[in-house]
Each structure stands twice: as structure tokens, then as C-alpha cells.
Amino acid sequence: MIVEYIIDAFVIILVLLGLFFLFTATVGLLRFPDFYCKLQATGKGDTLGAILILLGVILYNLHDFSLNNFLVCLKILFIIIFIFHANPVATHAITKAGLDADVKPLTKEDIRK
Amino acid sequence: MIRLIEDLHIQFVCRIMVPLIQFFALYVIAHGHYSPGGGFQGGCILGASFILMMIAYDIEYVKKRFPEKFNTFMVAFGVFLYAAIGALCLILGAEYLNYGILHKILPADPVKVRALGTLGIEIGVGITVSAVMLSIFLNLSTFGKHEKSEV
Numbered sequence: 238m239i240v241e242y243i244i245d246a247f248v249i250i251l252v253l254l255g256l257f258f259l260f261t262a263t264v265g266l267l268r269f270p271d272f273y274c275k276l277q278a279t280g281k282g283d284t285l286g287a288i289l290i291l292l293g294v295i296l297y298n299l300h301d302f303s304l305n306n307f308l309v310c311l312k313i314l315f316i317i318i319f320i321f322h323a324n325p326v327a328t329h330a331i332t333k334a335g336l337d338a339d340v341k342p343l344t345k346e347d348i349r350k
Numbered sequence: 351m352i353r354l355i356e357d358l359h360i361q362f363v364c365r366i367m368v369p370l371i372q373f374f375a376l377y378v379i380a381h382g383h384y385s386p387g388g389g390f391q392g393g394c395i396l397g398a399s400f401i402l403m404m405i406a407y408d409i410e411y412v413k414k415r416f417p418e419k420f421n422t423f424m425v426a427f428g429v430f431l432y433a434a435i436g437a438l439c440l441i442l443g444a445e446y447l448n449y450g451i452l453h454k455i456l457p458a459d460p461v462k463v464r465a466l467g468t469l470g471i472e473i474g475v476g477i478t479v480s481a482v483m484l485s486i487f488l489n490l491s492t493f494g495k496h497e498k499s500e501v
Contacts, residue, residue, distance in 0.1 A: 319367075322363055323367065326360060329357075329360065
């Protein structure tokens, strides 16, 4: 019984942390001044937020342990690995495309104006 | 004109990801009876994996392994598979696409044969959808010339 409460506490902490990172990523996307700044905010925040929320889902699924639940957890783990690889590289590709299309990064002179 | 982007990170991760994506596409096709998915969705994922490879590397690089002639053949082959299974049921004396009748030629009971017939149809749909997606992408990126592209 007490174990379930501990698991629940960890689930709540993980999901709240994930929501916090997703929230900061969205704020960064809206508030940062520059193309590259916006990209790095979403690239990092979205990845970490999604991974933390999915980890919380895995822990929640382990409440009653059976083979079916374990397989579901394994599938979610694969999704985590996929996001962990694909999301930063997609951000990198967009940044590279922006550089090749001559999008100028923000400089100190732009801020002083 | 779009410049060629060759990047180590993108190519390396695509090299790891593409087999996993194709494996997942086959899973979606084969598991379509019990979970969301089916021939069309799996075919879309399979075609998207080829398109990802073309974007990360080069169109020529993929064409060497998967020639365009073969791709166009696959477009027709998937439809042929669909129509052939349907017509086989017609020949054996049932309605078009009534797979239950296939138990006359396959060593299984009608219920299992019905599931097997559905799987055959889904595979045909998947082959056609993936090949058509690839064909559309090739035609768009080479401006319909079927030659060496500039991308």
C-alpha cells in the first residue's frame, strides 16, 4: 500500500517537472528575440519535457505488474529513445537550413538599436 | 535552386533511425487487425522512411539501392496483389473479396483463412501506398524529368 503512494508521488513529480519544461519551452518560443534562440529553447525544452512525462507514464503503468503492462512500458521506452535521438537532430537540421538560407543571427549591435 | 546539405549528424542518425522506422511500418501493417493502423498507414510510414533517406543523403544514393523502375513496378504490383486475391475468391465460387472461400486451397479453417486474406490485402495496399508516395516525391523533386536531380 505504502509503495503505491511512493510510486504515485514520483509520478506526480515527474509529470509536473515535464509540464514545467514544456511551459518554459513555449515561453521561450514566444519571447526570445531571434530565430536561433527560439530554436534552442524548443529543441531542449520539448525533448526533456516529453521524456519526463513519458517516464511518469511508465511508472504509472507499473502499478499492477503483469506481462501486458511490461510490454506497454517497453513500447513507451522505445518512444523515449526515438524522441531522444530524433528531436535534437531535427532542431539541428532546421538550424543548418536557416544558416544556409542566410538567416542572420542576433548581434550586439541589433540589441543596442 | 536548393543547395545540397551534407551533415554528419543528420546522416548518422538517419542511418540508425531508418531501419527502426521501416520495422515499425511492418508492425503497423501486420498488427492492423488488433490496433490502430493497417495497410495505408503502414505504407505511408514505409514511404516516409525512404523520403527521409533521400533528404538526408541524396536522391541518387537511394536510387542506386531502390531503382525507380522497380518502384514503378511496385505501384502496379500492390494493386495486382489486391485484385488477384479478390479475383481468386471470385473464381472459387464466392463474392469478390470474400476470403472465407479460400479454405478450399489453403490448409486451414475458414476463420483463420479470413484473417490471412485480410493480411494479404493489407500488404498489397501497403506496397502500393509506399511506392506511390515515393513516386510523388521523386516527380516533385526532379520536376517530372526522371533524371539526375539538383537537390
